[in-house]
Amino acid sequence: MVHWSLRRLAGGGHSPAWINRQVNDIWVKRAHEKLFRSRASYKLMHMDDEFKFLKRRCTVIDLGCHSGGWSQVAVQRTGVGMGRCLGLVIGVDKTQIEPLEHHHFVLGDVRDPATLKQVQGILGDRRAQVVLS
Incomplete structure (x- = not known):
């Protein structure tokens, strides 16, 4: 079965070879089964399993967080x-x-002072322990 977003990609300018890789990629399939938004979720889990930087109660800012x-x-x-x-x-x-x-989402460019002000407003007195990019 082809994931719904892969069907949409067929009309989105991606090459047939790229779409075929996505359809057959085990990590894309696992992400779909576990309802993760991307295969990159597994990359972050692997890094965190090894280095344990995503701790309970920590504050995380994910820059360039799409998808x-x-x-x-x-x-x-x-x-x-x-x-x-x-x-x-x-x-x-x-x-x-x-x-x-x-999850708190801020739409904007992180280099824009208005975007940074929104992030600071959400943070309040907190400081980020982890910045993902």
């Missing part, structure tokens, strides 16, 4: 979605993403 795969992992691993205020995950991108539960 949201890394932000999904950060939300899970920091405990944001556990019904208590444990962590904080903020995603910033110039492209709108589909909303993620327990």
Whole structure:
């Protein structure tokens, strides 16, 4: 079965070879099965399993967060979605993403002072322990 977004990509200017790789890639299939937004989620999980930088209660800023795969992992691993205020995950991108539960999204360029002001407003008194890019 072809993932719905891969069907959309067929009309989006991607080459047939690229689409074929996506359809047959085991990590794309696993991401789809586990409802991750991208195969890159597994790359972040692998890095965090090794270096353990996504801790409970930590604050994470995900720069260039489109499509949201890394932000999904950060939300899970920091405990944001556990019904208590444990962590904080903020995603910033110039492209709108589909909303993620327990995730703060800022639409804008991180180099723009207005975007930085929005991020600072969400952070409040907190400081980021992790910046993903």
